[in-house]
Amino acid sequence: MTLSLFLFMLTFGAAITGLLTESIKKFNENQNRETNPNITALICAFVIGGIGSLIEYSLLDISLTFNNILCVVLMIFCIWIGSMIGFDKIKQTIEQLKGMKE
Secondary structure (H helix, E strand, O other): OOHHHHHHHHHHHHHHHHHHHHHHHHHHHHOOOOOOHHHHHHHHHHHHHHHHHHHHHHHOOOOOOHHHHHHHHHHHHHHHHHHHOOHHHHHHHHHHHHHHHO
Protein backbone atom coordinates (compact mmCIF):
# COMPACT_ATOMS: atom_id res chain seq x y z
CA MET A 1 0.00 0.00 0.00
CA THR A 2 1.39 3.37 -0.95
CA LEU A 3 1.37 6.37 1.36
CA SER A 4 -0.96 8.34 -0.91
CA LEU A 5 -3.46 5.46 -1.00
CA PHE A 6 -3.28 5.13 2.80
CA LEU A 7 -3.87 8.87 3.32
CA PHE A 8 -6.75 8.93 0.83
CA MET A 9 -8.44 5.97 2.50
CA LEU A 10 -7.81 7.47 5.95
CA THR A 11 -9.34 10.82 5.04
CA PHE A 12 -12.34 9.31 3.29
CA GLY A 13 -12.88 6.62 5.92
CA ALA A 14 -12.62 9.00 8.89
CA ALA A 15 -15.15 11.36 7.32
CA ILE A 16 -17.63 8.58 6.55
CA THR A 17 -17.14 6.98 9.98
CA GLY A 18 -17.73 10.31 11.73
CA LEU A 19 -20.93 10.91 9.77
CA LEU A 20 -22.19 7.37 10.33
CA THR A 21 -21.44 7.56 14.05
CA GLU A 22 -23.32 10.84 14.37
CA SER A 23 -26.32 9.46 12.49
CA ILE A 24 -26.41 6.37 14.72
CA LYS A 25 -26.10 8.62 17.79
CA LYS A 26 -29.02 10.80 16.64
CA PHE A 27 -31.12 7.73 15.82
CA ASN A 28 -30.51 6.31 19.29
CA GLU A 29 -31.40 9.64 20.90
CA ASN A 30 -34.71 9.62 19.02
CA GLN A 31 -35.34 6.05 20.25
CA ASN A 32 -34.45 7.06 23.84
CA ARG A 33 -31.52 4.65 23.93
CA GLU A 34 -28.20 5.46 25.49
CA THR A 35 -25.10 4.25 23.67
CA ASN A 36 -21.40 4.93 23.91
CA PRO A 37 -20.44 7.01 20.84
CA ASN A 38 -16.76 6.07 21.08
CA ILE A 39 -17.48 2.36 20.90
CA THR A 40 -19.98 3.04 18.11
CA ALA A 41 -17.19 4.85 16.24
CA LEU A 42 -14.92 1.83 16.75
CA ILE A 43 -17.52 -0.53 15.29
CA CYS A 44 -18.12 1.80 12.35
CA ALA A 45 -14.35 2.14 11.78
CA PHE A 46 -14.02 -1.64 11.81
CA VAL A 47 -16.70 -1.98 9.14
CA ILE A 48 -15.69 0.98 6.99
CA GLY A 49 -11.92 0.67 7.43
CA GLY A 50 -11.70 -3.11 7.26
CA ILE A 51 -14.21 -3.83 4.54
CA GLY A 52 -13.28 -0.66 2.65
CA SER A 53 -9.61 -1.61 2.64
CA LEU A 54 -10.34 -5.12 1.47
CA ILE A 55 -12.59 -3.82 -1.32
CA GLU A 56 -9.87 -1.34 -2.33
CA TYR A 57 -7.31 -4.17 -2.40
CA SER A 58 -9.64 -6.21 -4.58
CA LEU A 59 -10.30 -3.36 -7.01
CA LEU A 60 -6.61 -2.53 -7.36
CA ASP A 61 -5.53 -6.21 -7.56
CA ILE A 62 -3.33 -5.90 -4.47
CA SER A 63 -2.44 -9.28 -3.00
CA LEU A 64 -3.24 -10.07 0.62
CA THR A 65 0.21 -10.42 2.14
CA PHE A 66 1.01 -10.21 5.83
CA ASN A 67 2.07 -6.56 5.44
CA ASN A 68 -1.15 -5.63 3.65
CA ILE A 69 -3.29 -7.34 6.28
CA LEU A 70 -1.33 -5.45 8.93
CA CYS A 71 -2.14 -2.25 7.02
CA VAL A 72 -5.85 -3.12 7.18
CA VAL A 73 -5.64 -3.40 10.97
CA LEU A 74 -3.70 -0.15 11.13
CA MET A 75 -6.27 1.48 8.85
CA ILE A 76 -9.11 0.48 11.20
CA PHE A 77 -7.29 1.96 14.19
CA CYS A 78 -6.34 5.17 12.34
CA ILE A 79 -9.86 5.70 11.00
CA TRP A 80 -11.27 5.19 14.49
CA ILE A 81 -8.90 7.75 16.01
CA GLY A 82 -9.38 10.13 13.08
CA SER A 83 -13.16 9.96 13.28
CA MET A 84 -13.19 10.88 16.96
CA ILE A 85 -11.12 14.02 16.24
CA GLY A 86 -9.25 15.23 19.24
CA PHE A 87 -7.34 14.17 22.28
CA ASP A 88 -10.29 14.76 24.62
CA LYS A 89 -12.33 12.08 22.88
CA ILE A 90 -9.43 9.61 23.03
CA LYS A 91 -8.94 10.34 26.74
CA GLN A 92 -12.69 9.91 27.33
CA THR A 93 -12.60 6.54 25.55
CA ILE A 94 -9.73 5.28 27.69
CA GLU A 95 -11.59 6.33 30.84
CA GLN A 96 -14.77 4.61 29.65
CA LEU A 97 -12.88 1.41 28.90
CA LYS A 98 -11.33 1.50 32.37
CA GLY A 99 -14.81 1.95 33.84
CA MET A 100 -16.13 -1.12 32.00
CA LYS A 101 -13.74 -3.41 33.93
CA GLU A 102 -15.09 -2.33 37.32
